[in-house]
Amino acid sequence: MRSKLYVLWFLSPVWLIGCTRSELPPKAEKNTDSPQQAAVRQEFNRLKAGLAALRESKKGADIQVWDLLGPDSQAAAEKRAKAVKSAYGKLADKNKAAMEKKIGLSAKELADMNGKTFVKSQIFQRKYDKVPDSEVSKITVKGNTATLVFIDPGKNTVTVGLVCPEPSSQPQVDRWKFNLEMPADEE
Secondary structure (H helix, E strand, O other): OHHHHHHHHHHHHHHHHHHOOOOOOOOOOOOOOOHHHHHHHHHHHHHHHHHHHHHOOOOOHHHHHHHHEOHHHHHHHHHHHHHHHHHHHHOOHHHHHHHHHHHOOOHHHHHOOOHHHHHHOHHHHHHOOOHHHOEEEEEEEEOOEEEEEEEOOOOOEEEEEEEOOOOOOOOOHHHOEEEOOOOOOOO
């Protein structure tokens, strides 16, 4: 009987070793973004989604993108819209259809063009058509400004500035606005 107990005592650790997992569980990925960087990244993802929706001509996508633009970008879009509207108004009726097709807007949209409508135009979309397929490379936040560097599908590095018009200690998502350059109609 004693020999049986020794055998059981000896085999029990062997049995336990054989039944335990030899692999360690995978480690969770470390998120190295600060709360402000995470908010900027989230806003970039919203911009990508908005521009993708514009590409697909989804209703309301222009407003979504417009709301992500900073005050300087919105002012520049209004200025460009005014110039396009003026050029459209000066065209002879026979040439208006060609401009409508080139810009991708209806006659009514061109006649009533504003900054939000400009964002919806092919002029704007051609400039930012690669953003939805881009990946963030680096985010730097300094106070109420940020710089986001992303790599587009053509492996080009693009740097975009952001501003937080309402500085706060809270890194809220809706506070960050993009300073996007407004394209000329030749682009």
